Amino acid sequence: MFKNKDITIGSLLVALGIVYGDIGTSPLYVMQAILYTNNSIATRELVLGGVSLVFWTLTLQTTIKYVVLTLQADNNGEGGILALYALVKRYFKWLIVPAIIGVAAILADGILTPPISVSSAIEGLNLIVFLKEDATVMIVLVIILLLFSVQKFGTEKIGKIFGPIMFVWFSMIGFFGIVQLVQNPRILEGINPYYAFKLLVSGNVPYILGAVFLCTTGAEALYSDLGHCGRVNIYYSWIFVKITLLLSYFGQGAYLLSREGHTFVNSPFFLIMPRWFIIPGVIIATLAAIIASQALISGSFTLISEAIKLNIFPKLAIRYPTKEKGQVYIGTVNKALCIGCVGIIFIFKQSQNMQAAYGLSITITMLMTTLLLSQYIRFVKNQKKLWIVVLLVFGTIELSFLYANSFKILSGGYVTLIITAALAFVMYVWQYSFEIKKRYLKFVNLTDYKENFNILKTDSELPLYAGNVVYLTKSKLWNQVEPKVIYSIFNNEPKKADNYWFININVTDDPYTREYIFNKIEENRIFVIDFNLGFRVSQGINTLMFQVIRDLIKSGEVVFKPRNYMIDYENLKGIGNFKFIIIEEVLALENDFSAWDSFIISTQLFIKKFTVSPQKWYGIDTSVVDIEKVPILFGKGLPDENLKRIK
Incomplete structure (x- = not known):
């Protein structure tokens, strides 16, 4: 099952630094949250039951669901909810729903994790010097702002020290846990699930489960970071991480058990x-x-990048700040996360208050992952009984945690719901507007217009528009394009050119596909290129076309008329200039959409105003781009009216 040659001390340290930040910092606040359900008073039943619930939650939810089962659902080595969705989306259309909700909830979690983690750490200073609430808020605020300010530079250099720091962290929490266990080993009775059951039946179930769930909030990262670390490294590093986490939880429990009846203000x-x-x-x-915060921020960038390429999120400008594999930076997302984190800090001020909002988002994500995972086991793995077991067992556990966290809504959980709902709505609008357009979208055959191209070529009255004219199309058939493209060439300022290129980008379920198919409508004149690109591959058209044209010239499939005045560059002398035509859509007033479809299309076009322009997204030099606006005329259309001439 494991290949020892894939494991090194370095690879295990990388896994520690990337994967376990969120779940690894949970001991900062979990036991405090459990105490809070009993007015911060430690009782034998609460402490033993609390550590028992933590133990079995980490075992069932994190170890069995994520480490044993979910890590098997890798998409060519990549993990995460969108990689899982890409594997199963062809089986049912409705699977887009849990994918969208899951992505929205993960992004909401990315806003909550930095404030609660950093606040919980800084509040430890209260045991040495009393810090006023405003002082704690300012310290946390400065750290958060500094963290977001360095994102644009990437984390290639400082990321190398993440692993050693997390090793020190886990070693530290494990060591202090052992010290307390030696002093009061009775806490090990908490391994018995009887104490968990006893605590649950004693009452106050929703609040206890809501607090306990915080111990597994970072479990989703084990799957999301599969591509960065590899399954084997996560398997082995999890053994060390889980042991130290349990030592910390049981150590805290031992300390509390020896002080039964005391009230605890500090963690x-x-x-x-x-x-x-x-x-x-x-x-x-x-x-x-x-x-931990950095991991959530970087994960949010990667998640949005994937969602954009899968066409379920508006296009935003993506940068690649370093040469490190998979590292991206999205300025808009960075600003949004920063503003969200600052808002959370000012709204809740203390980590104890933030716990009310925290946990709800990741519970939703886990439930959505379970839905997708069950379908993966059902269809891809073809295990007809196991998928039902997974759905029932983990669905029940997560619905219980969701029910428990729902009691936090009025005391702070509403923040999570608002953020999740807003993001899910944006993605729904983007995806559904695409489906509406696809419903009415028609295509015409390029071969039917060969004569038109020849007439245009021989028309001496028309000046040469460009050496090469390039259109982006959405046709799945290589010889077809949208009518608006034909209209643009022949009617809307006729575009006389030496060569015409029609480009289609197809995003594949494989994350790193880089393929293209070349076809010719007419020899040395009209060309079609279909790119098959993975959802983690950049869609920069300039670079892609440069590589393809170089290949075609080298193979002799395309021969350009020599232009001796041009400077020879990479053996592309004579190719001529390029002009990219971007066709933007505007909603026509005469449409007869349903009220809902019209609202969705209008909202999508409004959102589009705040997204990156197509020329920037595709990496096209703005000096070689012409923008044309065409009305969206889909729908049934208005009935013909008899217009009467009176003079």
Whole structure:
């Protein structure tokens, strides 16, 4: 099952630095959240039941669901909810719904994780010096703003120290956990699920489950970061991580159990440390929280990039700040996340208050992943019984946690729901507007217009528009294009050119596909290129076309008329200039859409105003682009009216 040669100390450290930031910093606040359900008073039933619930949640939800089952659902080595969706989307159209909701919930989690993690770490200083609430807020705010300000530079260099820091972090929490366990080993009774069951039947179930669920909030990252770390490294590193996490939880529980009946204002995470180690502990915890936040931010960039290429999110400008595989930067997302984090800090101020909003989003994500995973097991793995077991068992667990977290809505969970709903609505509009257009979209055959191209070529009255004219199309058949493209060539300022290129980009379910198919409508004159690109591959047309044309010239499939005045560049002398035609759509007033479809199309066009322009998205020099606007005339159309002439 495992290949030892794939595992090195370096690869395991990379996994520690990338995968486990979120779930690894959960001990900062989980036991405190459990105590909070009982007015911060430690009782034997609460402590034993709490650590028992944590133990079985990490075992069932994280280890069995994600490490054992979900990691098997890799898409050519890539993981994450969109990679999983790409594997199963052909089976049912409705699977787009859990994919959209899951993506929206993950992005909402990306707004909540930095504030709660960093705040929980900084609040440990209260054991040494009393910090006023405003002082804590300002420290957290400065750290968050600095974190977002460096995103545009990438994390290639500082990312190399993430692994060692997280190793120190996990070693630290494990060590202090062992110290407490030695002093009070009775806490190990909590492994018995009886105590978990006993606590649940004692009442206050929703609040207890809502607090316990926080221990598994980073489990989704184990799957999302599959492509960065590899399955084997996650398998082995999880053994170390889970042991240290359990040692920390049980160590905190041992400390609380020995002080039964006491009220705890501060987090037991820091209380189990010697006083002299509090400041180093806070520093290490803060670094771990920053790494956890960084993982969520980088993950959000990657997720949005994938969603854009799968056409379920508006196009935004994407940069690649470093040569590190898979690292992207999206300025708009960075600003949105930063504003969201700052808003959370000012609204809730303390980590204890943030716990109400935290957890709800990732519960939704996990439930959506379970829906997609069950269909993957059902259709791709063809395991007819296992998919039902997965759906029932994990669906029940996650619905229970969702029910528990729903009690947090009025005390802060509403923030999560608003963010998730807003993002899901944007994605729904973008996806459904595409489906509306596809419903009415028609295509014409290019071969039917050969004569028109010949007449245009011989018309001496028309000046040469460009050496090469390029159109982007959405046809699935290589010899067809939209009528608006034909109209643009022959009617809307006729475009006389030496060569015509029709480009279609097809996003594949494989994340890293880089293929193209070349066809000719007319020899050395009218060409069609179909690109098959994975959902993690850049769609820069300039670079792609340069590579294709170079290949075609080299193979002799395309011969250009020599232009001796042109400077020879990469053996492309004589190719001539290029002009890209981008056709933008505007909603025509005479449409007869249904009221809902009209609203969706109008909303989509409004959202489009805030997205990156097509020429920037496709990496086209703006000096070689012409923009043409065409009305959307889909729908049934208005009935003909008899117009009467009176003079």
